[in-house]
Amino acid sequence: MAIVRPFKAIRPTRDKANLVASRSYLSYSDETLREKLEHNPFTFLHIINPDYKDKIKQKGIAKYQSVKQKFENFVGNGFLKKEVTETYYIYQQTHENHTFEGIIGATAVADYLNGNIKKHEHTITAREEMFKSYLSTTGFNAEPVLLCHKENKEIANIIQRYKATRAEYEFSTTNKAIHKLWLVSNENDITTITNSFATINDLYIADGHHRCASSSLLAKEKESDLSNYFMSFLIDENQLNIINFNRLVKSLNNQSATELLTKISNYFTVTEVNSAAYQPTKKDEISMYLAGKWYSLIVKKGIIQNDIVSQLDPAILSNTILSPILNIRDEKTDKNISFEAGTTPLSTIKNKVDSAEYAVAFILKPIPINSLKQVADNNLSMPPKSTYIEPKLRSGLIIYPLD
Secondary structure, eight states, rough: OOOOHHHHHHHHHGGGGGOOOOOGGGGSHHHHHHHHHHHOOOOOOHHHTTTTTTOOOOOOOHHHHHHHHHHHHHHHTTSSOOSSBEEEEEEEEEETTTTEEEEEEEHHHHHHHHEEOOOOOOOOOHHOOOOOOOHHOEEESSOEEEEEEOOHHHHHHHHHHHHHHHHHHEEEEEOEEEEEEEEEEEEHHHHHHHHHHOOOEEEEEEEEEHHHHHHHHHHHHHHHGGGGEHHHHHHHEOOEEEEOOOEEESOOOSHHHHHHHHHTTTTTTEEOSSSOOOOOOOOTTTEEEEEEEEEEEETTTTTTTSSSSSGSSHHHHHHIITTTTOOOOTTTOOOOOOEEESSOOOHHHHHHHHHTTTSSEEEHHHHHHHHHHHHHHTTTOOOTTOOOOOOOOBSSSBEEEOO
């Protein structure tokens, strides 16, 4: 059973929600970040970049203390307010052809530790410790972990009922997404949501592995009621938009394009495709753009091992081409490889190869949700950058207090 409960969020006033909420600061270029900070006094980016005007930037605990001070200033100035009662939050994001909607609540660290919350990625210890220190010092978490679960009719019915009422927040962002948020403070509805989650055995991390791991470390350190939970956005797994990550390689490991094709043909049936762009669709198929031509690569029988991870396209590419032929042994650290989310047009990727910025590009298919769950159910992990999962959530829209 999943342990989920409502909480008293700290959140923007209704008139400032669209101004406060921001994308992850890592997604902004330096120029765009500076523009946001210069022209929007309410953006949450001010809280996480309190020293943006300073020539010498703060680091570590000193930086986190400044973040906490800026956060307290936002609360003191009335930009942010604390909820009076325990509340669940229904959040909806509509972007292009996708609508995502679910419940924002507090999820138990105990479920992460006992395996009820399942993961499909390894985490890096240094990053876990860094974010744990950040949470401990600042006293808040402003970005929920994205968790998915099997369809639940009771939760879906409540969401539909609230959608017929006026939203607390409704605004658009420059990426043409529409954001809506409703408050669930009715005791009967809260009980229904809590009890409905209790009937769900497994939750799967779609995005936020390091946030989960860091929250578990914080719970051991603080041993407080609030730190025994972490904020999450819980969504029906059928709503997730799982996008592929493509691979671009700078050099061919001292080989010509012809030599590379010859070696690849030992593992794949290679077919040149007369197309301006080629997205793979067949089983065990990868597409490749090399020397001005598109190719379909279908792995030969007997090449793939039988274990779950080895059958995923990213692993097939790593085990047959990246490692043995291009000498890319560690995709996390090797500077010869870059990753492009499937949201990047193939025409853009083609141009990067044509301009000689990269020598070859490999295009993969999205990994199905059932494969992701299989990996997690067997306590395995996917290769780096296997999935790009939407929705991407805004920071600062709902804030979980830890003090």
